[in-house]
Amino acid sequence: MRAEGKVRSRKYTSAAAPAPWRAVFRRHLAVLLAIKLAALALLWVLFFSPAHRTAVDGQAAGRHLALVPQADRRD
Amino acid sequence: MIDLSVVALSRTQFALTALYHFLFVPLTLGLSMILVIMEAVYVMTGREIWKRMTQFWGMLFGINFAMGVATGITMEFQFGTNWAYYSHYVGDIFGAPLALEGLMAFFLESTFVGLFFFGWERLSKVGHLIVTALVALGSSLSALWILIANAWMQHPVGAQFNEQTMRMELSSFSAVLLNPVAQAKFVHTVAAGYVVGSVFVLAVSAWYLLRGRNVEIARRSLAVAASFGLACSLSVVVLGDESGYLASENQKMKIAAIEAEWHTERAPAGFTVFGIPDDVAHTTHDELKVPWVLGLIATRSADEPVLGIFDLVARARTRIASGIEAHAALTVLRAHPQDAAARALFEEHRDDLGYGLLLLRYVDDPAHATAAQIEAAAWSTVPDVAVLFWCFRVMVGIGLLLILLFATAFYLSARHRFERHRWFLRAAFLALPLPWIAAELGWIVAEYGRQPWAIDGVLPTFLGASPVPASSIALSLCGFVIFYSALAAVDVYLLTRMIRRGPDGLGYWPEGDARARL
Numbered sequence: 001m002r003a004e005g006k007v008r009s010r011k012y013t014s015a016a017a018p019a020p021w022r023a024v025f026r027r028h029l030a031v032l033l034a035i036k037l038a039a040l041a042l043l044w045v046l047f048f049s050p051a052h053r054t055a056v057d058g059q060a061a062g063r064h065l066a067l068v069p070q071a072d073r074r075d
Numbered sequence: 076m077i078d079l080s081v082v083a084l085s086r087t088q089f090a091l092t093a094l095y096h097f098l099f100v101p102l103t104l105g106l107s108m109i110l111v112i113m114e115a116v117y118v119m120t121g122r123e124i125w126k127r128m129t130q131f132w133g134m135l136f137g138i139n140f141a142m143g144v145a146t147g148i149t150m151e152f153q154f155g156t157n158w159a160y161y162s163h164y165v166g167d168i169f170g171a172p173l174a175l176e177g178l179m180a181f182f183l184e185s186t187f188v189g190l191f192f193f194g195w196e197r198l199s200k201v202g203h204l205i206v207t208a209l210v211a212l213g214s215s216l217s218a219l220w221i222l223i224a225n226a227w228m229q230h231p232v233g234a235q236f237n238e239q240t241m242r243m244e245l246s247s248f249s250a251v252l253l254n255p256v257a258q259a260k261f262v263h264t265v266a267a268g269y270v271v272g273s274v275f276v277l278a279v280s281a282w283y284l285l286r287g288r289n290v291e292i293a294r295r296s297l298a299v300a301a302s303f304g305l306a307c308s309l310s311v312v313v314l315g316d317e318s319g320y321l322a323s324e325n326q327k328m329k330i331a332a333i334e335a336e337w338h339t340e341r342a343p344a345g346f347t348v349f350g351i352p353d354d355v356a357h358t359t360h361d362e363l364k365v366p367w368v369l370g371l372i373a374t375r376s377a378d379e380p381v382l383g384i385f386d387l388v389a390r391a392r393t394r395i396a397s398g399i400e401a402h403a404a405l406t407v408l409r410a411h412p413q414d415a416a417a418r419a420l421f422e423e424h425r426d427d428l429g430y431g432l433l434l435l436r437y438v439d440d441p442a443h444a445t446a447a448q449i450e451a452a453a454w455s456t457v458p459d460v461a462v463l464f465w466c467f468r469v470m471v472g473i474g475l476l477l478i479l480l481f482a483t484a485f486y487l488s489a490r491h492r493f494e495r496h497r498w499f500l501r502a503a504f505l506a507l508p509l510p511w512i513a514a515e516l517g518w519i520v521a522e523y524g525r526q527p528w529a530i531d532g533v534l535p536t537f538l539g540a541s542p543v544p545a546s547s548i549a550l551s552l553c554g555f556v557i558f559y560s561a562l563a564a565v566d567v568y569l570l571t572r573m574i575r576r577g578p579d580g581l582g583y584w585p586e587g588d589a590r591a592r593l
Contacts, residue, residue: 047551048152061241
């Protein structure tokens with residue numbers, strides 16, 4: 001079995017040169033990753049950046065949960 | 076009053092992003108461990124073919140990792156924007172595991188993924204194997220932290236409510252870390268991920284064998300997937316049972332809903348194999364029951380009952396009444412922190428505050444709730460029974476089917492008879508989508524079954540949402556659907572293209588050599 005493995009190994013190293021597809025493939029993956037990050041950044045800027053957030057502190061949370069006397073409620 | 080359409084949109088957005096994200100995660104988890112097994116065989120035997128197998132499957136792992144990485148970050152976007160009250164209320168506890176998850180995923184995992192791909196010629200055999208093992212460990216650790224955060228939502232421990240800051244504050248990090256629900260969820264989810272990886276390798280290898288391509292690699296890969304997959308699919312059953320048992324202790328309503336157990340039966344309760352739950356009439360039509368099974372599984376005893384939905388709603392009614400007291404006392408306490416009577420009343424009822432908050436869906440001040448509103452709030456603690464009932468049964472059915480698939484594969488692998496049973500190879504290929512369906516259904520059972528709570532018994536989901544304009548959520552939801560659909564399509568396209576080219580077409584292993592040995 002060990003000899004068989006060695007033969008296979010020799011065949012592989014003689015048959016296969018570094019595959020040219022790898023460089024192209026890596027480039028494609030890098031471009032896709034860049035597009036993905038750009039799309040995520042765009043979504044963040046458009047919908048989730050700090051300008052879109054509701055500021056919540058203890059007072060706001062208290063009003064949200066109706067934990068203020070009714071006369072003082074604004075929420 | 077809360078705008079429930081905004082809450083529904085925020086929930087839909089979160090659910091969709093979580094479900095999309097979980098298309099990538101289990102394959103990363105599963106393939107990373109299979110890579111460790113293959114490379115370990117290479118290091119132990121020195122046979123080149125195992126190295127080439129590791130590289131080929133590693134390339135597919137890399138595609139999925141690249142497409143999947145950072146897809147979970149969109150959920151963190153949403154915490155800040157769509158769930159501002161949730162973030163304020165529980166951010167102190169929820170934030171820490173999320174931050175650790177980010178560190179694990181982006182730094183530990185990504186660093187070792189880089190070393191895995193570029194380290195083959197630079198590291199020793201054993202050194203590279205350690206790197207591969209660290210990739211798998213990093214994947215699992217990032218899953219661990221996110222599941223610790225999730226388990227805290229199911230079973231909040233190690234935290235106390237501060238009435239002045241209006242936040243849940245961490246009182247014991249070790250309690251959060253060692254939350255039994257987190258441990259059970261982690262092993263169950265990771266084992267399910269291993270099953271996804273195993274089915275992926277099994278299906279792709281079966282496809283090669285059906286076409287007589289890459290036979291040497293496919294046979295070995297099939298053998299690894301069969302044995303690892305069999306062990307993991309059996310583990311999923313045991314670990315899922317543990318998850319169910321913990322839920323029967325901590326989330327009784329979830330279990331009652333999954334089992335469509337409307338009324339408490341005499342112990343041990345029967346398991347409904349089939350039935351048509353009716354959420355309006357509060358009954359299950361045409362049910363087919365197996366005696367004792369549910370009672371034995373859920374309580375691990377023959378004399379402990381599994382509480383039915385009606386009894387649990389009655390309990391909720393009592394807790395809502397207590398929650399009204401807690402809410403009223405807290406209102407006074409926030410205005411007059413030194414009020415001893417209000418303090419004493421709040422301390423007496425504080426565990427039921429969350430139940431009192433359920434009423435804010437129906438009335439501006441819980442103290443003025445009518446009997447009908449209390450009744451509606453009590454019934455709102457029941458999740459969608461029909462959805463949970465069926466999602467759970469389909470998930471379990473798929474799980475059992477996969478055990479059968481892996482057991483057959485294991486048997487055929489041991490007898491070296493894969494090629495003679497083309498029906499099996501076809502079945503293995505067709506099984507490819509099943510573990511993803513089961514995993515997604517599992518999430519639906521876990522998270523939809525938690526409703527109406529964001530944090531079980533503490534914070535109702537509708538109170539966690541921010542008052543963001545509905546149009547803004549609808550637009551960002553469209554953006555996410557387009558983004559994730561494109562990402563999933565590219566992932567499938569790249570994986571399919573590379574699988575079609577195969578180890579022979581990509582230069583990982585010479586095709587002529589394999590064909591000669593057929």
